[in-house]
Amino acid sequence: MDLTGSQRIEAPREAVWRALNDADVLRQCIPGCQELVQASPTEFVAKVVLKIGPVKATFAGAVTLSALDPPNAYHIAGEGQGGVAGFAKGGAKVWLVEEEGATILHYEAQANVxxxxxxxxxxxxxxxxxxxxxxxxxxxxxxxxxxxxxCVAHAE
Structure with a gap:
């Protein structure tokens, strides 16, 4: 399976880069994330609960970052085991482009289940x-x- 896309984020590239490498931020963003620990500057260990159709499973896995080019790009490789539900493994290329005070996050991902x-x-x-x-x-x-x-609330 291949998944490509981009997302405009209204923040400077350096802020987006920091957030992409911050376990606390990522834990809040990953759907079903129960636990995310940064084991080293380039490795994360996670536990994620996912429901795909009728199958719900807890996946335990690890992600490794490589080809780091701060604050521009990196590659992600990961693998997760979901017990009897199966496994998932894959990788992605992520790169950031600054545009008019915002950042465009581009990604190209491949996964196998x-x-x-x-x-x-x-x-x-x-x-x-x-x-x-x-x-x-x-x-x-x-x-x-x-x-x-x-968006600041005003009392009337």
Whole structure:
């Protein structure tokens, strides 16, 4: 399965880069994330609960960052085991482009799944992956982007 896209984040590239490497920020953004620990500057260990169609499983996995080019880009490689539900492994290239005071986060990801999850069919897996990516980027944008000045509540 391949997943590509981009997300405009209303924050400077350096702030987006810091957030992409911050376990606390990522824990809040990853759908179903129960635990995320930074084991080293380039390694994270996670526990995530996901529901794909009728299959709900807890995945334990690890992610490694490589080809670091701060604050521009890196590669992510990861693998997770979900017990009888199966496994997922894959990688992504992530790069940041500054544009008019904001940052465009681009990604190209590839993933392979096996076990019961793989039996669900490519369309269900693809649609779930896109939904999860949308949830992640929505939460990430809300956390990283500064609150607009016109959103301040006024007492009348």
């Amino acid at each position: 096996g076990g019961k999850i793989a039996q669900l069919g490519a369309r269900l897996i693809d649609s779930t992956s896109k939904k999860l990516a949308g949830e992640f980027f929505g939460a990430f944008s809300r956390i990283v982007s500064p609150a607009p000045a016109d």
